Amino acid sequence: MRLLRKPVRQFHDLAIRGATGLLDLVVPPRCASCGAWLAHPLCAVCRERLEPDGEDAAIPHLEACVAAVAYTGDAVDWLHRFKYPPPGLAGLDGVPTSVVRDLVADAAHLAPEPLPDRVVPVPLHRLRLRARGFNPAAVLARQVARETGAILLPLALVRTRDTPTQTGLDRRARRLNVAGAFQAASHTPGTVWLVDDVVTTGATLSECARVLRRRGAHRVVAICVARTSRRLDYAPRR
Numbered sequence: 001m002r003l004l005r006k007p008v009r010q011f012h013d014l015a016i017r018g019a020t021g022l023l024d025l026v027v028p029p030r031c032a033s034c035g036a037w038l039a040h041p042l043c044a045v046c047r048e049r050l051e052p053d054g055e056d057a058a059i060p061h062l063e064a065c066v067a068a069v070a071y072t073g074d075a076v077d078w079l080h081r082f083k084y085p086p087p088g089l090a091g092l093d094g095v096p097t098s099v100v101r102d103l104v105a106d107a108a109h110l111a112p113e114p115l116p117d118r119v120v121p122v123p124l125h126r127l128r129l130r131a132r133g134f135n136p137a138a139v140l141a142r143q144v145a146r147e148t149g150a151i152l153l154p155l156a157l158v159r160t161r162d163t164p165t166q167t168g169l170d171r172r173a174r175r176l177n178v179a180g181a182f183q184a185a186s187h188t189p190g191t192v193w194l195v196d197d198v199v200t201t202g203a204t205l206s207e208c209a210r211v212l213r214r215r216g217a218h219r220v221v222a223i224c225v226a227r228t229s230r231r232l233d234y235a236p237r238r
Protein backbone atom coordinates (compact mmCIF):
# COMPACT_ATOMS: atom_id res chain seq x y z
CA MET A 1 0.00 0.00 0.00
CA ARG A 2 1.39 3.34 -0.96
CA LEU A 3 1.84 5.94 1.72
CA LEU A 4 -0.52 8.51 0.33
CA ARG A 5 -2.33 10.76 2.71
CA LYS A 6 -5.72 9.17 2.47
CA PRO A 7 -6.94 10.33 5.92
CA VAL A 8 -6.02 13.90 5.03
CA ARG A 9 -7.99 13.62 1.82
CA GLN A 10 -11.01 12.20 3.59
CA PHE A 11 -10.84 14.93 6.19
CA HIS A 12 -10.56 17.51 3.46
CA ASP A 13 -13.53 16.11 1.59
CA LEU A 14 -15.56 16.19 4.77
CA ALA A 15 -14.53 19.81 5.30
CA ILE A 16 -15.56 20.67 1.74
CA ARG A 17 -18.88 18.92 2.19
CA GLY A 18 -19.41 20.76 5.46
CA ALA A 19 -18.67 24.04 3.77
CA THR A 20 -20.85 23.37 0.77
CA GLY A 21 -23.92 22.72 2.83
CA LEU A 22 -25.05 22.10 6.35
CA LEU A 23 -27.77 20.22 4.54
CA ASP A 24 -25.49 17.18 4.77
CA LEU A 25 -26.40 17.01 8.42
CA VAL A 26 -29.99 16.30 7.56
CA VAL A 27 -29.69 14.93 4.01
CA PRO A 28 -27.05 12.17 3.75
CA PRO A 29 -24.81 12.28 0.64
CA ARG A 30 -25.97 10.39 -2.43
CA CYS A 31 -24.16 8.90 -5.42
CA ALA A 32 -24.02 11.57 -8.13
CA SER A 33 -24.74 8.98 -10.80
CA CYS A 34 -27.42 6.60 -9.49
CA GLY A 35 -28.58 8.40 -6.36
CA ALA A 36 -27.68 5.59 -3.92
CA TRP A 37 -27.57 6.89 -0.36
CA LEU A 38 -24.42 7.36 1.71
CA ALA A 39 -22.07 7.37 -1.24
CA HIS A 40 -20.12 10.38 -2.41
CA PRO A 41 -19.34 11.36 -5.05
CA LEU A 42 -19.88 7.95 -6.69
CA CYS A 43 -21.03 4.67 -5.14
CA ALA A 44 -18.85 1.59 -5.61
CA VAL A 45 -21.09 0.25 -8.38
CA CYS A 46 -20.95 3.43 -10.46
CA ARG A 47 -17.19 3.76 -9.87
CA GLU A 48 -16.77 0.14 -11.07
CA ARG A 49 -18.74 0.93 -14.19
CA LEU A 50 -16.01 3.34 -15.35
CA GLU A 51 -13.73 1.32 -17.59
CA PRO A 52 -10.14 1.04 -16.28
CA ASP A 53 -7.35 2.49 -18.37
CA GLY A 54 -5.79 -0.30 -20.40
CA GLU A 55 -3.03 1.50 -22.31
CA ASP A 56 0.62 1.58 -21.31
CA ALA A 57 2.57 2.91 -24.30
CA ALA A 58 5.87 4.59 -23.41
CA ILE A 59 5.92 8.36 -23.91
CA PRO A 60 9.27 10.12 -24.52
CA HIS A 61 10.69 12.10 -21.55
CA LEU A 62 8.17 10.52 -19.16
CA GLU A 63 9.05 7.86 -16.62
CA ALA A 64 5.42 6.71 -16.64
CA CYS A 65 1.96 7.96 -17.50
CA VAL A 66 -0.96 6.74 -15.40
CA ALA A 67 -4.67 7.37 -15.86
CA ALA A 68 -7.49 6.31 -13.56
CA VAL A 69 -9.95 5.31 -16.26
CA ALA A 70 -10.46 4.96 -20.01
CA TYR A 71 -11.91 8.00 -21.75
CA THR A 72 -15.23 6.41 -22.60
CA GLY A 73 -18.75 6.05 -21.22
CA ASP A 74 -19.61 8.03 -18.09
CA ALA A 75 -16.01 9.26 -17.74
CA VAL A 76 -16.47 11.39 -20.88
CA ASP A 77 -19.59 12.93 -19.41
CA TRP A 78 -18.02 13.68 -16.01
CA LEU A 79 -14.96 15.26 -17.59
CA HIS A 80 -17.09 17.35 -19.92
CA ARG A 81 -19.23 18.61 -17.05
CA PHE A 82 -16.09 19.40 -15.03
CA LYS A 83 -14.33 21.23 -17.87
CA TYR A 84 -17.32 23.10 -19.31
CA PRO A 85 -19.54 24.15 -16.41
CA PRO A 86 -22.67 25.96 -17.56
CA PRO A 87 -22.74 29.72 -16.92
CA GLY A 88 -24.57 31.10 -13.92
CA LEU A 89 -25.69 29.28 -10.79
CA ALA A 90 -25.78 25.86 -12.46
CA GLY A 91 -22.03 26.21 -13.01
CA LEU A 92 -21.48 26.16 -9.25
CA ASP A 93 -22.46 22.48 -9.10
CA GLY A 94 -19.44 20.92 -7.38
CA VAL A 95 -20.39 17.31 -8.12
CA PRO A 96 -18.47 16.83 -11.40
CA THR A 97 -15.42 18.41 -9.75
CA SER A 98 -15.71 15.98 -6.80
CA VAL A 99 -15.94 13.03 -9.19
CA VAL A 100 -12.88 13.93 -11.27
CA ARG A 101 -10.88 14.90 -8.18
CA ASP A 102 -11.54 11.44 -6.77
CA LEU A 103 -10.49 9.90 -10.08
CA VAL A 104 -7.21 11.81 -10.26
CA ALA A 105 -6.55 10.72 -6.67
CA ASP A 106 -7.04 7.12 -7.83
CA ALA A 107 -4.51 7.74 -10.61
CA ALA A 108 -2.04 9.07 -8.04
CA HIS A 109 -2.37 5.79 -6.15
CA LEU A 110 -1.43 3.89 -9.34
CA ALA A 111 1.75 5.90 -9.95
CA PRO A 112 5.16 4.27 -9.46
CA GLU A 113 7.31 5.20 -6.45
CA PRO A 114 8.74 7.52 -5.30
CA LEU A 115 6.18 10.12 -4.31
CA PRO A 116 6.72 13.48 -6.02
CA ASP A 117 8.65 16.46 -4.68
CA ARG A 118 6.66 18.77 -6.91
CA VAL A 119 3.32 18.71 -8.71
CA VAL A 120 2.82 20.77 -11.86
CA PRO A 121 -0.31 21.12 -14.02
CA VAL A 122 -0.23 21.26 -17.82
CA PRO A 123 -0.87 24.97 -18.40
CA LEU A 124 -3.41 26.67 -20.61
CA HIS A 125 -2.40 29.60 -22.79
CA ARG A 126 -3.36 32.86 -21.05
CA LEU A 127 -5.96 33.70 -23.72
CA ARG A 128 -7.61 30.33 -23.25
CA LEU A 129 -7.40 30.71 -19.49
CA ARG A 130 -9.12 34.08 -19.72
CA ALA A 131 -11.89 32.65 -21.91
CA ARG A 132 -12.34 29.55 -19.71
CA GLY A 133 -11.93 31.21 -16.32
CA PHE A 134 -9.99 28.30 -14.83
CA ASN A 135 -7.45 25.66 -15.74
CA PRO A 136 -8.98 22.21 -15.16
CA ALA A 137 -5.49 20.65 -14.91
CA ALA A 138 -4.62 23.07 -12.09
CA VAL A 139 -7.68 21.97 -10.09
CA LEU A 140 -6.55 18.36 -10.49
CA ALA A 141 -2.92 19.17 -9.65
CA ARG A 142 -4.07 20.77 -6.39
CA GLN A 143 -5.78 17.51 -5.48
CA VAL A 144 -2.68 15.46 -6.32
CA ALA A 145 -0.50 17.77 -4.22
CA ARG A 146 -2.92 17.31 -1.32
CA GLU A 147 -2.80 13.54 -1.72
CA THR A 148 0.97 13.37 -1.71
CA GLY A 149 2.04 16.30 0.45
CA ALA A 150 4.20 17.54 -2.44
CA ILE A 151 4.78 21.18 -3.31
CA LEU A 152 2.23 22.49 -5.82
CA LEU A 153 3.78 24.67 -8.51
CA PRO A 154 0.75 25.87 -10.49
CA LEU A 155 2.77 28.31 -12.59
CA ALA A 156 5.96 26.29 -13.13
CA LEU A 157 5.09 25.80 -16.80
CA VAL A 158 3.83 28.51 -19.12
CA ARG A 159 2.18 27.90 -22.46
CA THR A 160 3.80 30.51 -24.69
CA ARG A 161 2.01 29.55 -27.89
CA ASP A 162 -1.75 29.19 -28.23
CA THR A 163 -1.64 25.95 -30.19
CA PRO A 164 -4.60 24.91 -32.33
CA THR A 165 -6.65 22.06 -30.94
CA GLN A 166 -5.07 18.63 -31.23
CA THR A 167 -8.38 17.06 -32.21
CA GLY A 168 -8.18 15.37 -35.58
CA LEU A 169 -4.37 15.44 -35.71
CA ASP A 170 -2.34 12.25 -35.92
CA ARG A 171 0.53 11.43 -33.58
CA ARG A 172 3.24 13.17 -35.60
CA ALA A 173 1.15 16.28 -36.28
CA ARG A 174 0.37 16.53 -32.57
CA ARG A 175 4.04 16.43 -31.69
CA LEU A 176 4.84 19.21 -34.15
CA ASN A 177 1.82 21.20 -32.98
CA VAL A 178 3.11 21.46 -29.39
CA ALA A 179 6.86 21.63 -30.11
CA GLY A 180 8.27 24.70 -28.35
CA ALA A 181 4.86 25.69 -26.98
CA PHE A 182 5.94 25.57 -23.31
CA GLN A 183 8.50 27.25 -21.09
CA ALA A 184 9.47 26.52 -17.50
CA ALA A 185 9.07 29.57 -15.28
CA SER A 186 10.92 28.01 -12.36
CA HIS A 187 13.56 25.46 -11.48
CA THR A 188 11.92 22.07 -10.84
CA PRO A 189 14.37 19.60 -9.25
CA GLY A 190 13.54 16.12 -7.98
CA THR A 191 10.59 13.96 -8.94
CA VAL A 192 7.85 15.93 -10.67
CA TRP A 193 4.31 14.72 -11.26
CA LEU A 194 2.75 16.42 -14.23
CA VAL A 195 -1.05 16.55 -14.12
CA ASP A 196 -3.61 16.77 -16.93
CA ASP A 197 -7.23 15.77 -17.41
CA VAL A 198 -7.09 13.56 -20.50
CA VAL A 199 -4.10 12.00 -22.27
CA THR A 200 -4.41 11.06 -25.94
CA THR A 201 -1.08 10.47 -27.72
CA GLY A 202 0.89 12.07 -24.88
CA ALA A 203 2.46 14.70 -27.20
CA THR A 204 1.61 17.58 -24.86
CA LEU A 205 2.76 15.71 -21.75
CA SER A 206 5.97 14.69 -23.49
CA GLU A 207 6.79 18.25 -24.50
CA CYS A 208 6.05 19.52 -20.97
CA ALA A 209 8.23 16.77 -19.49
CA ARG A 210 11.09 17.66 -21.83
CA VAL A 211 10.97 21.28 -20.66
CA LEU A 212 10.76 20.25 -16.97
CA ARG A 213 13.73 17.94 -17.32
CA ARG A 214 15.78 20.72 -18.84
CA ARG A 215 14.98 22.75 -15.72
CA GLY A 216 16.24 20.13 -13.33
CA ALA A 217 13.49 17.52 -13.00
CA HIS A 218 15.05 14.14 -12.32
CA ARG A 219 12.02 12.10 -13.29
CA VAL A 220 8.65 13.17 -14.58
CA VAL A 221 5.52 11.05 -14.15
CA ALA A 222 2.21 12.06 -15.74
CA ILE A 223 -0.99 11.70 -13.70
CA CYS A 224 -4.26 11.93 -15.63
CA VAL A 225 -7.94 11.32 -15.02
CA ALA A 226 -8.55 9.45 -18.27
CA ARG A 227 -6.81 8.13 -21.36
CA THR A 228 -8.27 7.82 -24.83
CA SER A 229 -7.92 4.34 -26.19
CA ARG A 230 -6.45 3.63 -29.58
CA ARG A 231 -9.58 1.58 -30.08
CA LEU A 232 -11.64 4.76 -29.78
CA ASP A 233 -10.56 7.17 -32.42
CA TYR A 234 -11.54 10.48 -30.91
CA ALA A 235 -10.06 13.08 -28.63
CA PRO A 236 -11.45 15.66 -26.23
CA ARG A 237 -11.36 19.31 -27.11
CA ARG A 238 -9.16 21.54 -24.98
Ligand SMILES: [Zn+2]
Residues within 6 Å of the ligand: 031, 032, 033, 034, 035, 036, 042, 043, 044, 045, 046, 047
Ligand atom coordinates in the same frame (compact mmCIF):
# COMPACT_ATOMS: atom_id res chain seq x y z
ZN1 LIG B 1 -24.06 4.99 -7.97
